[in-house]
Amino acid sequence: xxxxxxxxxxxxxxxxxxxxxxxxxxxxxxxxxxxxxxxxxxxxxxxxxxxxxxxxxxxxxxxxxxxxxxxxxxxxxxxxxxxxxxxxxxxxxxxxxxxxxxxxxxxxxxxxxxxxxxxxxxxxxxxxxxxxxxxxxxxxxxxxxxxxxxxxxxxxxxxxxxxxxxxxxxxxxxxxxxxxxxxxxxxxxxxxxxxxxxxxxxxxxxxxxxxxxxxxxxxxxxxxxxxxxxxxxxxxxxxxxxxxxxxxxxxxxxxxxxxxxxxxxxxxxxxxxxxxxxxxxxxxxxxxxxxxxxxxxxxxxxxxxxxxxxxxxx
Amino acid sequence: xxxxxxxxxxxxxxxxxxxxxxxxxxxxxxxxxxxxxxxxxxxxxxxxxxxxxxxxxxxxxxxxxxxxxxxxxxxxxxxxxxxxxxxxxxxxxxxxxxxxxxxxxxxxxxxxxxxxxxxxxxxxxxxxxxxxxxxxxxxxxxxxxxxxxxxxxxxxxxxxxxxxxxxxxxxxxxxxxxxxxxxxxxxxxxxxxxxxxxxxxxxxxxxxxxxxxxxxxxxxxxxxxxxxxxxxxxxxxxxxxxxxxxxxxxxxxxxxxxxxxxxxxxxxxxxxxxxxxxxxxxxxxxxxxxxxxxxxxxxxxxxxxxxxxxxxxx
Numbered sequence: 001x002x003x004x005x006x007x008x009x010x011x012x013x014x015x016x017x018x019x020x021x022x023x024x025x026x027x028x029x030x031x032x033x034x035x036x037x038x039x040x041x042x043x044x045x046x047x048x049x050x051x052x053x054x055x056x057x058x059x060x061x062x063x064x065x066x067x068x069x070x071x072x073x074x075x076x077x078x079x080x081x082x083x084x085x086x087x088x089x090x091x092x093x094x095x096x097x098x099x100x101x102x103x104x105x106x107x108x109x110x111x112x113x114x115x116x117x118x119x120x121x122x123x124x125x126x127x128x129x130x131x132x133x134x135x136x137x138x139x140x141x142x143x144x145x146x147x148x149x150x151x152x153x154x155x156x157x158x159x160x161x162x163x164x165x166x167x168x169x170x171x172x173x174x175x176x177x178x179x180x181x182x183x184x185x186x187x188x189x190x191x192x193x194x195x196x197x198x199x200x201x202x203x204x205x206x207x208x209x210x211x212x213x214x215x216x217x218x219x220x221x222x223x224x225x226x227x228x229x230x231x232x233x234x235x236x237x238x239x240x241x242x243x244x245x246x247x248x249x250x251x252x253x254x255x256x257x258x259x260x261x262x263x264x265x266x267x268x269x270x271x272x273x274x275x276x277x278x279x280x281x282x283x284x285x286x287x288x289x290x291x292x293x294x295x296x297x298x299x300x301x302x303x304x305x306x307x308x309x310x311x312x313x314x
Numbered sequence: 315x316x317x318x319x320x321x322x323x324x325x326x327x328x329x330x331x332x333x334x335x336x337x338x339x340x341x342x343x344x345x346x347x348x349x350x351x352x353x354x355x356x357x358x359x360x361x362x363x364x365x366x367x368x369x370x371x372x373x374x375x376x377x378x379x380x381x382x383x384x385x386x387x388x389x390x391x392x393x394x395x396x397x398x399x400x401x402x403x404x405x406x407x408x409x410x411x412x413x414x415x416x417x418x419x420x421x422x423x424x425x426x427x428x429x430x431x432x433x434x435x436x437x438x439x440x441x442x443x444x445x446x447x448x449x450x451x452x453x454x455x456x457x458x459x460x461x462x463x464x465x466x467x468x469x470x471x472x473x474x475x476x477x478x479x480x481x482x483x484x485x486x487x488x489x490x491x492x493x494x495x496x497x498x499x500x501x502x503x504x505x506x507x508x509x510x511x512x513x514x515x516x517x518x519x520x521x522x523x524x525x526x527x528x529x530x531x532x533x534x535x536x537x538x539x540x541x542x543x544x545x546x547x548x549x550x551x552x553x554x555x556x557x558x559x560x561x562x563x564x565x566x567x568x569x570x571x572x573x574x575x576x577x578x579x580x581x582x583x584x585x586x587x588x589x590x591x592x593x594x595x596x597x598x599x600x601x602x603x604x605x606x607x608x609x610x611x612x613x614x615x616x617x618x619x620x621x622x623x624x625x626x627x628x
Contacts (some may be wrong), residue, residue, distance in 0.1 A: 068591060078595070127465045141560075143462050143469075150457075150562020151441045152595050157559040160592045162552050174592045238476050245471040246367060246455075246560055248464020278474045278488045280384060281392070281466050 002058035002220065003027070004310075005049055006302040008108070009066040010034060014045055018052040019303050024119065024298075028052035036083045040093070046098055062095050062103040063306030065111035065298035072106040072153040104302075104309045106149070108132075110156060111301030112255055112291070113140020114147050118304045120292035121253045129249040130291075131158060131240070132256035133265075136171060137179040141247055147305075159183070163238050181235035184211030185259045190228045199224045215261045229261065230268040237272025244273075244282040255291035316372035317341070318624075319363055320616040322422070323380040324348060325396065325553055327516040328359055332366040340613075342366035349371050350397045354494065356405070376409050376417040377620030379425035379612035386420040386467040418616075418623045420463070422446075424470060424613030426569055426605070427454020428461050432618045433627045434606035435567045443563040444605075445472060445554070446570035450485060451493040455561055461619075473497070477552050478626075495549035498525030504542045513538045529575045543575065544582040551586025558587075569605035 001021040008015045014034045017026035034041060053059060066086075069078040073090020075154035077083075095103035106114075113122075113130035122128040128142035139158025141148040148155045152241045159179035160172060167176025168189065180186050188209050196204045201224035203209065203217050240252060258265065270288075277283060293300055315335040324328045327403040328348045344362045348355060367373060380400075389406020391397075409417035411574035420428075427436075427444035436442040443455035453472025455462040462469045473493035474486060479608035481490025482503065494500050502523050509519045517523065517531050532539035554566060572579065584602075591597060607614055 015578075044494050069595070129468075139560075143457055143464075146458055146460075146462055147563070151564035151600075152562055152598060153458075154593065154596060155441075155560065155562035157562075157592070160559045161556045162590060163476065165549075165552050170592075172592045174590065177592070235479075238479050240554075242475045243560075245474045246469065246557075247462070248466055248471075249467035250465035276476060276488065278471070278484075278486045278491070279468065281383070282468060284466060286465075 002060040002305050003054045004060055004306045005052060005062045006299040006306065007044070007045060007049065007062065007064040008111075008298040008302060009064065009083070010298075011036060011067070012236045014041070014048060016045075016052045017299050017303070018054060026052070027054070032210040033142030034083070039085055041083055041085045042089070042094065046095075049095075049099070059099065059101050061101050061304035061306040061310050062099060063304070063309075064091065064095070064103065065108045065302040066091070066105060068107040069154065070105055070107055072104070072110075072149055074078060075103060075105040077105075102306075102310060102313065104305050106147075106153070106302075106305055107138070108298050109138025110140045110144075110147060110149070111305060112138075112293075112297035113142060113156075113253070113301065114304045115297040115299070115301030116253050116255070116291055116294055117142050120297060121289045121299050122251050124289075125249070125251045127247065128251055128253065129240075129243055129247055129248040130253045130255065133183060133236075133254065133258040134256035135184055137183050138256075141246065141249075142212070157168060158239070158243060161239055161242065163235055163242075172178060178239040182232040182258075187211050187214055187228045187232050187258070190231060191224060194224055194228075201225065211258055218264050224265070229264045232258075233265045234272040236265070237269045238276055240269070240273055241276035241278075244277055244286075248282060250285065251287040251289060253289050253291050255297060259290065316374040317368045318374055318617050318620045319366060320375045320613040320620065321359060321363065321376065321378040322425075322612040322616060323359070323397070325381070326614075327351060328355070328362060329613060330359075330362040331613050331617070332365045332368060334482060340366070341368070348397070353399055355397055355399045356403070356408065356580075360409075363409075363413070373413065373415050373511035375415050375620040376413060377425075377616035377618070377623075378403070378405065378409070378417065378419045379422045380574040380618040382421035382615060383468065384419055384421055386418070386424075386463055389417060389419045391419075400413070413570065416620075416624060416627065418619050420461075420616075420619055421452070421465070422612050423452025424454045424461060424463070425619060426452075426607075426611035427456060427567070428617030428618045429607055429613070430567050430569070430605055431456050434611060435603045436565050439563070439565045439601075441561065441563040442450050442565055442567065443554075443557055443561055444567045444569065445573075446571040446605075447497060447550075447568065449498055451497050452570075455563075457561065472553070472557060475553055475556065477549055477556075480553050492549060492553040496546040496553070496572075501525045501528055501542045501546050501572070504545060505538060508538055508542075510593065515539065525572055529578060532578050540578070543578045546572075547582030548577045548586040551583045552590055554583070555585055555590035555592075558591055558600075562596060564599065565601040567603050567605050569611060573604065
């Protein structure tokens with residue numbers, strides 16, 4: 001087998017890595033600015049792929065992890081909120097056209113899930129639930145050793161699970177999603193609303209307040225900041241209880257910046273989960289772990305997607 | 315290939331059928347009373363299998379559809395609320411011991427899903443969501459042409475999805491599950507509570523009231539009865555919206571007695587679903603259909619489970 005090139009399109013950086021089969025470390029790696037608002041994202045991607053491409057051996061395929069919505073079955077980006085150039089853009093077919101090899105595409109949370117399953121925290125598990133908690137909540141599911149993609153390629157959008165029909169609006173505009181309770185911006189919004197209602201806190205009603213600042217205040221003992229994370233953890237437990245009932249995984253893996261805060265979020269999460277799981281058997285031998293691959297999960301997932309997809313079409 | 319015997323354990327009847335490969339109709343069929351409260355359920359099952367068993371050809375295996383909770387990976391029944399004899403009972407191993415052939419077991423909703431996928435309303439679909447709505451709400455999911463079973467064999471318990479953390483208690487004792495809003499008993503409970511609160515209705519506060527009587531009252535124009543079904547449909551739409559986000563199927567199949575009432579439940583279901591699905595693409599080409607196999611779904615699913623499992627171990 002020849003080289004696989006993996007691409008990870010992030011909000012600020014676009015990264016490419018070349019992987020030789022059976023080797024964990026990339027043989028070449030490149031990181032450039034995405035500059036999502038400016039034209040030429042695709043051209044920057046092509047250049048960053050050229051720069052890691054081997055010159056002395058065959059290129060077998062390309063795998064791409066990108067923010068959605070997208071269609072992994074056709075490799076097309078759909079209407080994108082973030083990268084204007086990718087609005088209804090046939091990304092994988094364009095890469096195939098340019099490089100003459102098969103190219104595959106799936107969303108960043110699915111790719112991080114696949115990466116953690118193949119190389120990281122969920123290695124050896126057959127049924128995996130992955131959740132990334134940051135500015136949004138993304139999900140990924142492995143069932144029977146296979147990534148759950150769905151008919152339209154839109155499965156595992158678990159941040160948009162309705163956990164309370166009358167809950168606050170989500171970033172997507174709909175009400176009461178898990179993301180509208182437990183993401184970073186949801187934690188901040190709760191603090192700002194409570195400040196407006198007269199709650200006492202060392203935090204100021206600053207429109208630029210972020211989840212990290214709330215976490216810092218909580219660690220200094222601020223009651224409002226603590227309550228904000230506790231609430232996020234409680235709803236996270238409600239959501240994950242339903243996900244256990246739905247997918248019955250042997251491991252839950254948490255990635256994303258907000259999940260780095262530790263007990264502040266996870267004490268109430270665990271209490272809520274235990275209170276909400278309707279049969280104790282779901283928790284037998286269930287592992288709950290932090291993601292192990294850090295920023296490389298998306299690249300390693302995109303690599304795995306390309307390897308698996310190439311095997312399937314051979 | 316020889317004969318497969320399928321068993322369907324229902325609350326009132328226990329049924330067995332013998333299937334020859336490639337033939338849809340059973341070569342023999344038997345229906346006896348389950349008598350769940352009385353001892354000897356296993357012995358009645360063995361007798362009903364003996365009675366459909368071929369005498370002139372090999373028996374290849376046995377598939378069983380049963381109410382849960384159970385472990386499909388070991389074939390053991392767990393703590394059963396309904397059939398006392400099956401409390402922590404190694405059902406599939408006992409059948410193997412008796413008949414000398416492999417035996418396989420999974421829960422009735424999963425088996426109905428598998429049956430509808432192989433022979434019924436979901437034939438040809440690769441990603442299926444099945445929901446049965448009667449005294450409880452059971453779920454089944456096919457992803458990538460494979461039944462979702464999960465690590466403990468407890469996946470797709472979709473009636474126990476939390477749709478409102480402060481909602482009414484479910485039959486399982488936990489709060490706010492889809493089943494506690496949209497099952498038959500949930501519809502009845504809502505009517506009784508509203509009657510207690512002084513709501514006007516042709517229905518009387520009868521503790522033996524059932525969902526069928528509420529449906530009859532609704533069809534006669536009773537406002538409370540109509541509101542009860544409308545509320546059940548609204549929550550069903552909320553639940554199914556989250557299931558689309560999670561599983562992204564190409565078809566949703568409804569079985570069970572309560573789903574037979576038609577527009578009374580499904581008008582508000584469709585309106586609620588359309589209002590709650592967060593991306594219109596989930597609805598592209600999505601089929602929403604009634605189950606096609608009636609009472610035979612469980613038998614045909616158990617048959618399919620046995621056929622697939624035998625293929626996998628060969």
